[in-house]
Amino acid sequence: MARITLDGIAHSYPRSATMALQPLNHVWEQGRAYALLGPSGCGKTTLLNIISGLISPSQGRVLFDGKDVTLLPTEQRNIAQVFQFPVIYDTMTVGENLAFPLKNRRMERSAIRARVAEIAELLDLTGDLPRRARALTVEAKQKVSLGRGLVRADVAAMLFDEPLTVIDPALKWHLRSKLKAVHRALDLLMIYVTHDQVEALTFADEVVVMKDGRVLQVASPAQLFERPEHTFVGYFIGSPGMNLMAAKVSDHVAHVSGQDIELGARYPKIKNGDAVIGFRPDFASLSPEGGIPVQVRRIEDLGRRRLARVALGPHEIFANVPEGVSIGGGQAGLTIQQDRLFVYVDDELVLGDRR
Amino acid sequence: MDKPLNNRAWFMVAPVFVLVLFSALLPMMTVVNYSVQDSLGQNQFFWNGDAWFRDLLNPSTEIGARFSDALLRNLSFSLVTLAIEVPLGIAVALCLPRGGWTVGPLLVIIALPMLIPWNVIGTMWQIFSRADIGLFGAALTGLGLHYNVTQNAISAWCTIVVIDVWHWTPLIVLLTYAGLRAIPDAYYQAARIDAASRWATFVNIELPKLQKVLVIAILLRFMQTFMIYTEPFVVTGGGPGSATTFLSIDLVKIALGQVDLGPAAAVSLVYNLITLTICWIFFTIMTQLDRRRYA
Numbered sequence: 316m317a318r319i320t321l322d323g324i325a326h327s328y329p330r331s332a333t334m335a336l337q338p339l340n341h342v343w344e345q346g347r348a349y350a351l352l353g354p355s356g357c358g359k360t361t362l363l364n365i366i367s368g369l370i371s372p373s374q375g376r377v378l379f380d381g382k383d384v385t386l387l388p389t390e391q392r393n394i395a396q397v398f399q400f401p402v403i404y405d406t407m408t409v410g411e412n413l414a415f416p417l418k419n420r421r422m423e424r425s426a427i428r429a430r431v432a433e434i435a436e437l438l439d440l441t442g443d444l445p446r447r448a449r450a451l452t453v454e455a456k457q458k459v460s461l462g463r464g465l466v467r468a469d470v471a472a473m474l475f476d477e478p479l480t481v482i483d484p485a486l487k488w489h490l491r492s493k494l495k496a497v498h499r500a501l502d503l504l505m506i507y508v509t510h511d512q513v514e515a516l517t518f519a520d521e522v523v524v525m526k527d528g529r530v531l532q533v534a535s536p537a538q539l540f541e542r543p544e545h546t547f548v549g550y551f552i553g554s555p556g557m558n559l560m561a562a563k564v565s566d567h568v569a570h571v572s573g574q575d576i577e578l579g580a581r582y583p584k585i586k587n588g589d590a591v592i593g594f595r596p597d598f599a600s601l602s603p604e605g606g607i608p609v610q611v612r613r614i615e616d617l618g619r620r621r622l623a624r625v626a627l628g629p630h631e632i633f634a635n636v637p638e639g640v641s642i643g644g645g646q647a648g649l650t651i652q653q654d655r656l657f658v659y660v661d662d663e664l665v666l667g668d669r670r
Numbered sequence: 671m672d673k674p675l676n677n678r679a680w681f682m683v684a685p686v687f688v689l690v691l692f693s694a695l696l697p698m699m700t701v702v703n704y705s706v707q708d709s710l711g712q713n714q715f716f717w718n719g720d721a722w723f724r725d726l727l728n729p730s731t732e733i734g735a736r737f738s739d740a741l742l743r744n745l746s747f748s749l750v751t752l753a754i755e756v757p758l759g760i761a762v763a764l765c766l767p768r769g770g771w772t773v774g775p776l777l778v779i780i781a782l783p784m785l786i787p788w789n790v791i792g793t794m795w796q797i798f799s800r801a802d803i804g805l806f807g808a809a810l811t812g813l814g815l816h817y818n819v820t821q822n823a824i825s826a827w828c829t830i831v832v833i834d835v836w837h838w839t840p841l842i843v844l845l846t847y848a849g850l851r852a853i854p855d856a857y858y859q860a861a862r863i864d865a866a867s868r869w870a871t872f873v874n875i876e877l878p879k880l881q882k883v884l885v886i887a888i889l890l891r892f893m894q895t896f897m898i899y900t901e902p903f904v905v906t907g908g909g910p911g912s913a914t915t916f917l918s919i920d921l922v923k924i925a926l927g928q929v930d931l932g933p934a935a936a937v938s939l940v941y942n943l944i945t946l947t948i949c950w951i952f953f954t955i956m957t958q959l960d961r962r963r964y965a
Contacts, residue, residue, distance in 0.1 A: 369859050390865040398856040405878045415874075416864040463864060 317380045317393075317471035317504065319343040319366060324375035326361055335361045337529045338374065343472070348498050348505045350519035352512060354551070358528040359508045360476055366506065367474050368392045379471055395464025396474040400481045401456035403448040410435070410444040413462050420467070434466050437500060438493065454486045458493070465497065472504040479514060491518060512552050524548045540595070541655070544664040549593050549657075555622075557595050558632040563588040564658060567667075572628025574607050579653030580667025591659045596622060596633035598655035602640055606648030609634075614642060625649065705935035722936035733924075733933050737940075739912070740920040747827075747916060748895040751834045755891060756884070758835065759842025764872070766847055777847070780840045792904025795833050799905065819906055823913035826906045830914055833901050838894065842887050849883035850876060882959060889952040896945065917941055 319342070326336040336358045343349060343366075351359040364370040366377065368389040376385045384392055404412050413431045422430075435441045438458045443451060448459055457478060464473055475494075479487045491514065498505055509515050515522050516536040524531045524539065524547070531545040543549040543557060550556030562569040562576070564585050569576045569592050576592065601611075601623045609625040614636060621636040625647065634649055636642060658665045708718040728734040762780070767773055783791075799819050801807040810817040817825045853876065861871040899918040902908055908915035908923070915923070921941065925934035 367859075367863070369862070389859070389862045394863065396859065396863050398860065400854075400856070402856050402860040404874045406874060415866070419865040419867065419870065460860070463860075 318345045319472060319504065320376075320378040320381070321366075322376040322378060324362075324365060324372045324377065326358075326365060326370065326372045326374075334528050336365070336372070339530055341523070341530070341533065343504055343506060345504050346502045347520045348495075348518060349507065350515035350522045351506065351508045351525060352510070352515040352522050352552075353525035354510055357525045359510075359525050361528075362525070363396075363474050363476055363506065363508050366472070367394050367396050393467070393469055393471045394474060395467065395470045395472070396476065397457070397461050397464060397478045399477045401453060401460045403451075403456050403459050405449045407448055408444065409440060409446055409448050409451070409459055412448045412459050413440075413444075413466050416463055416467055430466050430468065434462050437465070437497060438462050454482055454490055457482060457490065461494075461497070465501065470503065472506060475505065475507040475509075477509055478507075479509075479511075487514075494518065512554075516552070524551065526551075542664075543593070543657070546591060546593060546659050546662045549595070553595055553597075555596060555633045557593045558599070558630075558634075559591050559593045559659075560627065560630045560632070562590055562592045562658075564590045564592070569658070571630070574627065576607060576651070576656075577653065578656060578658065578667060580669040582658055582665060582667045585658070585660055585665065589660070590665070591662070592656060593659060594651050594656045596635060598652040599632075599634040600640075600650050601625065601634045601636050601642055602648050602650065603642060604648050606650040609647055609649045611642055611644050611647050623647070701935045701938050703935075704931045705939055706932075708932050718932060722932045723940070726933065726936050726940060736912075736920060737917075737937060740915055740917045741944075743914075744896060744898075744916045747831070747898065748892055750831055751838075751895050752888060752891055754831070754835050755839045755842050756888060759839045759887070760846050760880070760884075762839070762843045763846035763850055764876075766843075768851070777844065780843055782840075783837050784840050786837075788900035789904060791833060791837055792901050795829065795901070796905045799829050821910050823910055826910060826914050829905060830898075830902055833905065834895060834898070837901075838891060841890065845883050845887045846880060849880045853879050882956070885952065885956050885959065889949070889956075892948065892952075893945065896948070 321339055321341045321343075323338050323340060324336065325334060325338040327334045339362070351362060353359050361370060365372045368377075368384070368387060368391075371385065376383055378384065379392065404415060407415065410431055413434060414427050417427045417430065431444070432441070435444055438461065440455070440458060440462060443455060448456065451459065461473075461478070464470060478494075479490060482490055494505075494507075495518065497503075507515070507518050509518075516539075519536065521533060521535055522539055523533045524545070526547050532539065532543065532548045534542075534544075539548060539552050543552070546557070546559055550559060560571050562571045564570075564578070564582050565588050566583055567578050567581045569578055569590070571592070578592070582590070601609075607627065609627045609632075612624045612626055612631070615622045615624070623634050623636050623642065625632055625634060627649070632649075654669075658667060705722055706718055706720070707715040708721075709715045722733075725731045725733050726737050729738045766776060786794075795806075798804045799807045799817075801811045801818060807817060807819070816822060819826050819829050857875045857879075858871065861875055866874065897918055898916055899922070902914040902916060902919055903922075906914045908919040912920075917937075918941075921934060921937050924930050924937060
């Protein structure tokens with residue numbers, strides 16, 4: 316039970332010129348579920364290992380409830396971690412596996428038994444307690460390694476390092492909903508590392524999007540979708556991702572390959588007017604006439620909705636085809652919701668003056 | 671489907687058959703042949719049935735007593751060396767760094783004794799253990815110990831054991847080190863998070879993961895120690911008395927020293943059978959372990 320504060324944390328590995336993790340300040344609140352989302356090698360596992368104490372950061376401090384633990388080893392930090400593949404003790408039964416962290420902390424035997432029974436109940440492992448852990452399925456093994464973290468009642472945070480990587484896709488959903496249930500039942504701080512946006516968006520209250528060692532945006536899944544603060548967040552999240560086009564912005568109009576697009580806000584301060592405009596396909600619709608003229612390349616019927624792939628000059632973009640509208644091909648008109656149209660300079664969101 | 675039948679294809683197998691005949695079958699059968707015959711010299715042989723074998727397996731006969739003594743000596747030698755080499759090898763492997771530039775040079779230095787030919791090892795130690803000019807022998811004598819390889823059975827035994835430990839512990843170290851490196855980091859991290867002590871980590875993670883590698887290491891070392899010949903031959907000559915006369919030393923004494931071809935052949939066959947049986951037991955254990963793992 317704790318709140319974890321990262322105070323100017325940064326890290327670079329020895330003999331490596333680049334920073335694995337750029338300076339970062341963040342507070343992880345007790346009881347919330349966070350996801351660290353980003354492509355491979357973006358520094359999310361490094362960040363997780365700094366929190367768990369497996370790596371000590373090159374700069375900055377880690378505080379647990381205000382207490383500096385930067386130099387404390389893992390075993391004194393009271394965190395629990397679940398790894399990519401299940402880590403179980405082969406020679407022990409499921410029950411012994413679950414009891415192991417408590418036994419090492421010299422807890423009383425009857426208390427251990429009670430706590431193990433409680434956690435096994437929570438994870439549906441009660442029937443497996445006397446079985447050899449080695450004989451379980453991968454999914455059950457992963458539950459055992461989760462359980463080894465949960466048995467400790469005083470655990471400050473539960474960390475997950477892509478815990479569903481080796482799980483059968485059909486069972487992923489099951490284990491993920493188990494994790495959510497555990498989170499609700501135990502009121503723990505959970506930090507979940509993944510490169511899968513669906514996992515991140517369904518698991519977390521708040522998602523930390525990372526790239527090249529930098530935190531790009533910390534926001535709820537809805538905010539990430541509706542208002543990406545970085546072009547990478549725009550196209551990494553969502554399927555398909557955000558439409559991004561280089562544009563010349565002058566005041567409230569963006570010029571994109573001969574077309575003028577009304578931005579609905581004034582951007583007087585952009586140097587030379589060089590910017591990128593972005594909008595999600597979900598907030599742009601296609602109609603036979605009116606709007607910005609575009610070339611229709613292809614219409615994809617996704618069942619629930621129809622998605623058009625259109626060309627605006629050299630840019631290929633996606634847009635919604637509203638129900639009841641039929642598009643023949645060739646020319647069509649694109650309408651973009653102005654409050655969902657964003658301007659980015661150097662990949663960062665620039666706020667306009669909406670009046 | 672119509673398969674053409676052509677028995678002439680058997681000729682294709684003939685070269686292999688001839689090769690196996692000359693490399694394995696004929697030498698083996700010569701030994702079998704000697705083991706059931708007796709000779710009074712001048713290359714005159716006559717049928718002796720299973721008499722050599724009955725003598726050999728009966729400890730009250732002269733040859734039987736010799737054989738059972740040598741076998742016992744050999745088994746206890748294997749046990750003693752394994753009991754020292756396996757824990758020592760594991761301990762050294764655990765002390766080696768897990769990465770960095772020192773690993774390469776360290777492994778080469780550790781592996782060096784294994785690269786020296788047996789005869790050279792024997793000769794080195796023969797000189798090394800001499801009380802007058804050998805560093806080892808002189809040092810022990812200087813410390814006031816009664817150390818004499820040629821006269822004291824305990825000295826001779828200990829020297830042979832020390833040679834074998836020095837020569838072959840590196841093999842265990844290398845195998846164990848490879849096994850240890852194959853354990854993913856996450857296991858060690860999990861152990862730290864679970865606040866496992868160093869000993870608990872060793873017993874619950876490292877040792878179970880090393881099981882297979884160790885079975886192979888023990889099998890290899892057992893076979894090598896069970897067939898030991900050169901070191902006692904060069905350093906002690908099987909003595910003092912017959913204190914270090916192991917099976918292969920005794921076999922050479924019977925076959926080449928006394929030219930008792932019949933008993934020597936019988937000893938060879940029984941020796942061979944024991945080796946095969948032990949191999950088979952190890953093989954069974956290994957496959958059982960595999961089956962349990964994937965059950």
